[in-house]
Amino acid sequence: MATLKFGKNAPKSAAATVVEEKVKSQLWVNVGYSIEVEGEQVFVSIPMGIPVDSVKELPTNTRNAEFNLLNQARNQLLADITAASEDLEGGESHVLELEVQLRRIDKEVDPLPAGSSNPFLRPKP
Numbered sequence: 001m002a003t004l005k006f007g008k009n010a011p012k013s014a015a016a017t018v019v020e021e022k023v024k025s026q027l028w029v030n031v032g033y034s035i036e037v038e039g040e041q042v043f044v045s046i047p048m049g050i051p052v053d054s055v056k057e058l059p060t061n062t063r064n065a066e067f068n069l070l071n072q073a074r075n076q077l078l079a080d081i082t083a084a085s086e087d088l089e090g091g092e093s094h095v096l097e098l099e100v101q102l103r104r105i106d107k108e109v110d111p112l113p114a115g116s117s118n119p120f121l122r123p124k125p
Helices: 065-084
Strands: 032-037 040-045
Touching: none
Parallel strands: none
Antiparallel strands: 032 040
16 A cells, blocks of 8 residues: 655655746836925825736727727727836836726625525426
8 A cells, every 4th residue: 555645755746836937017107196305306106006017908809899998998098008108218207197096895795695585596396
């Protein structure tokens, strides 16, 4: 009978997990405000920015035409932000004329109690 080995002594799996190395983002959108401090403009931002160069475009070929149009506009905004960065040197920044939306998600809906009626269920034979 074979002995099973666990922990450090266990054999390495033949199907090793492949971890893709993430490229470090070079283009960030930061949310904040500018203020003058001792005659110099300082940008005060929230602690975390948005890595723009790692954002993927949204699909625009769904069955909902209005959703496709909205996704096209979102993709164009992403392209516009990326294009605005093309002339920036390392360490340079540029203020964009955008809006910041603060949004809180709705609370989760309570689950239906067990045995509640569901008009979508087929009747049991």
